[in-house]
Amino acid sequence: SYELTQPPSVSVSPGQTARITCSGDALPKKYAYWYQQKSGQAPVLVIYEDSKRPSGIPERFSGSSSGTMATLTISGAQVEDEADYYCYSTDSSGNLPVFGGGTKLTVL
Amino acid sequence: EVQLVETGGGLIQPGGSLRLSCAASGFTVSSNYMSWVRQAPGKGLEWVSVIYSGGSTYYADSVKGRFTISRDNSKNTLYLQMNSLRAEDTAVYYCARGRTTVTDYYMDVWGKGTTVTVSS
Numbered sequence: 583s584y585e586l587t588q589p590p591s592v593s594v595s596p597g598q599t600a601r602i603t604c605s606g607d608a609l610p611k612k613y614a615y616w617y618q619q620k621s622g623q624a625p626v627l628v629i630y631e632d633s634k635r636p637s638g639i640p641e642r643f644s645g646s647s648s649g650t651m652a653t654l655t656i657s658g659a660q661v662e663d664e665a666d667y668y669c670y671s672t673d674s675s676g677n678l679p680v681f682g683g684g685t686k687l688t689v690l
Numbered sequence: 691e692v693q694l695v696e697t698g699g700g701l702i703q704p705g706g707s708l709r710l711s712c713a714a715s716g717f718t719v720s721s722n723y724m725s726w727v728r729q730a731p732g733k734g735l736e737w738v739s740v741i742y743s744g745g746s747t748y749y750a751d752s753v754k755g756r757f758t759i760s761r762d763n764s765k766n767t768l769y770l771q772m773n774s775l776r777a778e779d780t781a782v783y784y785c786a787r788g789r790t791t792v793t794d795y796y797m798d799v800w801g802k803g804t805t806v807t808v809s810s
Contacts, residue, residue: 615796624800672794684734
C-alpha cells in the first residue's frame with residue numbers, strides 16, 4: 583500500500599522557520615496537501631495543491647513540492663502554530679487517499 | 691455557513707454494529723465527494739471511505755467488507771454503517787467534504803468528530 587513519510591517531530595524557537603517534509607513515490611504526479619491539527623480539535627487545511635493557501639490561513643504558511651518530497655514551511659513560527667501536521671495525497675490511481683504519519687511541531 | 695455535524699458514536703461491544711451520521715449544511719452532499727476519516731487514540735489520521743458525487747464508493751483495506759458509506763440526498767446527510775466492529779476500530783470518526791482536482795481530491799471542510807469505542 584502507498585505510504586507518505588514524515589518526521590515524527592520538529593522543534594523550533596518562536597520566530598524561526600519550521601520546515602516539515604513529506605516523501606512519497608507518487609508525489610511527482612500527485613498534489614500534496616497539509617493539515618494542521620491542534621490538540622482535541624478537528625484537522626484544518628493549511629495548504630492545498632502543493633503550494634496554495636486557503637483563505638484565512640496566515641501568509642507565514644507556505645508549501646512546495648519537488649520530486650518525491652513535499653515541504654510545509656512556517657516562516658516565523660509562533661507559539662500558536664504548535665500542533666500536529668499531516669501531509670495528504672493519493673496513490674497513483676487517485677482513488678485511495680493516504681495521510682502521512684504526522685509531525686508534532688513544538689515552538690518554544 | 692458550511693458545516694458538518696457527526697452523530698451516532700458510542701460504546702459498542704466487539705462484533706456489534708453502529709451507524710454514524712453526518713448532517714451537512716451550507717452545501718449539497720450529493721454534489722460533492724464525501725469522506726470518513728478516523729483517528730485512534732494517540733494516533734494519526736486514517737482515511738476510511740469516500741463516496742463520489744456520482745455514487746462510486748471506495749474503502750480502506752482495514753474496513754472493506756465491514757463498513758458501508760452512503761448518503762440520503764433528501765436529508766443532505768452522509769452515513770457510515772459499521773458492522774463486525776473490532777477493538778481496533780476505536781477512534782474519533784470525522785466526516786469531511788471533498789474537493790476535486792484534475793488528478794485527485796482532498797478534504798477541505800471537516801466536522802468535529804464523533805467517538806466510537808469498541809470494548810466489552
